[in-house]
Amino acid sequence: MAKQSPKLRTVNKSVSAFPVNKFPKDFPFLLGKELIYLLASKGKSELEGFDWESIFASCIGAHWNPSNVGLDDVTLGNTAWGAKTVKATKPSIQKKVRLISGRNSPIYSFGERIDIKANPSTVGSLILDIWNERVSAVREKFKHLRTVVLIKSSDLTELVVFEFETIRYDNELFKWEWNKNNNLVGYNKKSGEHKFTWQPHGSQFTIIEDVPEASMVINIKQPEILDKEKILKALGVDKSWIRVTHKNG
Numbered sequence: 476m477a478k479q480s481p482k483l484r485t486v487n488k489s490v491s492a493f494p495v496n497k498f499p500k501d502f503p504f505l506l507g508k509e510l511i512y513l514l515a516s517k518g519k520s521e522l523e524g525f526d527w528e529s530i531f532a533s534c535i536g537a538h539w540n541p542s543n544v545g546l547d548d549v550t551l552g553n554t555a556w557g558a559k560t561v562k563a564t565k566p567s568i569q570k571k572v573r574l575i576s577g578r579n580s581p582i583y584s585f586g587e588r589i590d591i592k593a594n595p596s597t598v599g600s601l602i603l604d605i606w607n608e609r610v611s612a613v614r615e616k617f618k619h620l621r622t623v624v625l626i627k628s629s630d631l632t633e634l635v636v637f638e639f640e641t642i643r644y645d646n647e648l649f650k651w652e653w654n655k656n657n658n659l660v661g662y663n664k665k666s667g668e669h670k671f672t673w674q675p676h677g678s679q680f681t682i683i684e685d686v687p688e689a690s691m692v693i694n695i696k697q698p699e700i701l702d703k704e705k706i707l708k709a710l711g712v713d714k715s716w717i718r719v720t721h722k723n724g
Contacts, residue, residue, distance in 0.1 A: 491619040492535065492554040496638050496689055503636075505534040507695045510631055515698040520631040527625050528558040545577055546613045546620065546641060555617040557641060559624045566626040566635040567692045573672075573681050574624065579605040580678040599651030599661050602673050602680060607643040626686070632697055637690035 493499060509530045514520060525541065528548045532539035537551035547555035561572045581601045614620050619640075626635040649661045649670060661671030672681040 490553075492537070492551040495621065495640060496687060498636070498638075498691065499535060502534050503691060503693050506530065506634070506636070507693055509534065510634070511695055511698050514631060515701050518700040520629060522560060522625075522627060522631060524558065524560055527560045531556070531558050531623055531625075544609050544613060546609060546622075547617060549623075550617065553617055554619040554621065555613060556621050556623045556638070559622060561624060561626045562629065563626050563635075564628070566628055566633050569626050569635065569686050571683055571685055572624060572626060573683050574622070576606070576680050576682045577609065578678040579673060579680040581605070595651040595653055595659055598659055599649065599671075599673075600646045602659070602671070603644050603646045603649075603661075606680065610641060610643050613641075622684075624684070624686075630697065632695050634693040634695070635686065635690050636693065637687050639684065639687070 510522070513522065513526070528541065529539050531537075532549045535549075535551060537549050537556075539549055541548050546557040548558055549556040559572075559574045561569075561574070563569045563572075579602045581598065610620065621638045622641050623636070623638040628634070648664055650664050651659055651661050654660050657675065659671075659673040659675070660669060661673075662668065663670050668683075670683055672683075673679070
């Protein structure tokens with residue numbers, strides 16, 4: 476009898492929640508329902524970053540844990556996401572997005588004071604070092620790290636959703652210069668494309684990303700606004716629901 480290799484029960488801990496940019500089948504419908512409810516209940520087409528983080532987490536069955544770093548606000552198993560929103564007139568034709576990606580302060584991180592007289596390449600290297608350190612710190616906890624982006628129309632009836640791997644950047648691949656607005660701008664040396672912007676005042680760091688062709692486009696019907704008085708009446712709300720007290724003195 477030939478000797479056979481034993482079967483083993485193995486767990487591949489490197490498997491992500493789902494393939495990049497391949498959202499679960501029911502995801503767009505859950506997202507659409509969330510936004511329809513938001514529009515109907517608020518009566519305003521306002522969707523801020525925290526709202527998107529919470530909604531995205533709910534739609535994929537993940538945990539929402541807002542973090543100071545902003546790269547792992549949503550977590551599911553060994554996968555973490557930073558969630559970004561961008562406004563566009565027509566999301567479905569948007570080719571690029573500018574993603575605000577934190578405040579990278581050389582003063583705080585390195586004790587370096589920066590002005591526009593400083594060597595742009597030196598400053599750019601410091602800025603990317605801060606970003607890369609953040610990414611590395613989160614990847615120590617999560618094998619898979621992504622950014623999920625929601626491009627939204629002003630009335631929230633058209634949306635584009637996509638995600639990509641959140642990566643470190645090799646400073647050798649980029650060149651830096653100060654622009655006319657005294658902001659530091661990073662360009663891809665090979666393609667010449669604008670990739671980064673850093674503002675000395677406030678230390679805001681922006682990364683420019685291409686919108687994938689395979690992005691998900693969602694259009695939703697504008698709902699009627701829920702009648703506040705009818706909702707309160709249906710709940711049976713009266714004065715007994717409200718307790719009023721006064722501070723002494």
